[in-house]
Amino acid sequence: EVQLVESGGGLVQPGGSLRLSCAASGFTFSSYWMSWVRQAPGKGLEWVANIKQDGSEKYYVDSVKGRFTISRDNAKNSLYLQMNNLRAEDTAVYYCARDQGQRYSSGFPDYWGQGTLVTVSS
Amino acid sequence: SYELTQPPSVSVSPGQTARITCSGDALPKRYACWYQQKSGQAPVLVIYEDSKRPSAIPERFSGSISGTMATLTISGAQVEDEADYYCYSTDSSGNHRVFGGGTKLTVL
Numbered sequence: 001e002v003q004l005v006e007s008g009g010g011l012v013q014p015g016g017s018l019r020l021s022c023a024a025s026g027f028t029f030s031s032y033w034m035s036w037v038r039q040a041p042g043k044g045l046e047w048v049a050n051i052k053q054d055g056s057e058k059y060y061v062d063s064v065k066g067r068f069t070i071s072r073d074n075a076k077n078s079l080y081l082q083m084n085n086l087r088a089e090d091t092a093v094y095y096c097a098r099d100q101g102q103r104y105s106s107g108f109p110d111y112w113g114q115g116t117l118v119t120v121s122s
Numbered sequence: 123s124y125e126l127t128q129p130p131s132v133s134v135s136p137g138q139t140a141r142i143t144c145s146g147d148a149l150p151k152r153y154a155c156w157y158q159q160k161s162g163q164a165p166v167l168v169i170y171e172d173s174k175r176p177s178a179i180p181e182r183f184s185g186s187i188s189g190t191m192a193t194l195t196i197s198g199a200q201v202e203d204e205a206d207y208y209c210y211s212t213d214s215s216g217n218h219r220v221f222g223g224g225t226k227l228t229v230l
Contacts, residue, residue: 037165037221045157045165045208047219059217062123095164105216108155110176112164 002026002111004096009116016086020116022079022096030054030074033099035109036081038092038118048094049081050104059104064090086120093117124148124213126222133228140196142225144209147190154192155210156185158203159224165208169194199229 008020020036036048049070050059058070069082079096093115101107126146134140144154154172157165167176169185172192182197192211196203209222 044206044224045159045210045221047221050219059219061219100170103216105212106153108153108167108170108210109157109165110167110170112166114164 004113006096006113006116009118011119017084020081024077029077034079035097037095040092091120128222128225131226140199142194144192148214152211156194157208158205160205204229
């Protein structure tokens with residue numbers, strides 16, 4: 001059974017940093033692209049970032065470029081999102097998701113974790 | 123920036139057919155997916171590559187595409203199908219991933 005468990009969310013002040021983690025199990029983690037998707041309170045889904053199986057390709061939504069960094073450790077079956085210079089508009093539930101497909105342009109999330117809440121507020 | 127447009131809400135009675143649309147200029151070239159999100163839960167993939175259904179999803183869920191519009195159809199909608207539904211695709215270059223704004227399906 002595919003399982004994705006996020007952790008690391010919490011309350012942070014504007015301008016602060018936070019690192020999210022996602023522990024994967026039930027599949028061969030190193031064989032899949034992985035995604036982060038977020039959902040602001042009461043709002044819709046927004047794709048945030050993607051990373052290739054070996055970490056050689058990374059993609060970001062424009063609003064987080066230069067502030068967020070996606071990474072992975074295949075030996076630990078873990079996905080990460082380093083979030084710096086956080087803003088109030090980054091407040092959201094952040095979901096880790098496994099991607100189906102061998103290319104970024106044709107991939108899509110198929111399994112999702114339960115999410116971790118990040119609140120940016122003073 | 124690329125956008126996928128969905129109606130904010132759709133309402134049907136139990137047993138009726140619910141249709142949720144998703145409009146986007148690149149849909150003739152790019153696959154669409156659909157996700158179901160019940161209150162307080164993570165999204166679940168219900169349709170991928172326009173019309174394919176994951177094995178765990180009931181047969182009453184189907185997807186189709188016509189020109190620039192993708193449609194999620196729930197034949198004989200049930201009360202447990204009440205949820206928010208999101209379409210997903212990419213722009214024509216494949217460089218930007220986008221979700222639609224979501225449609226709240228009410229079955230009562």
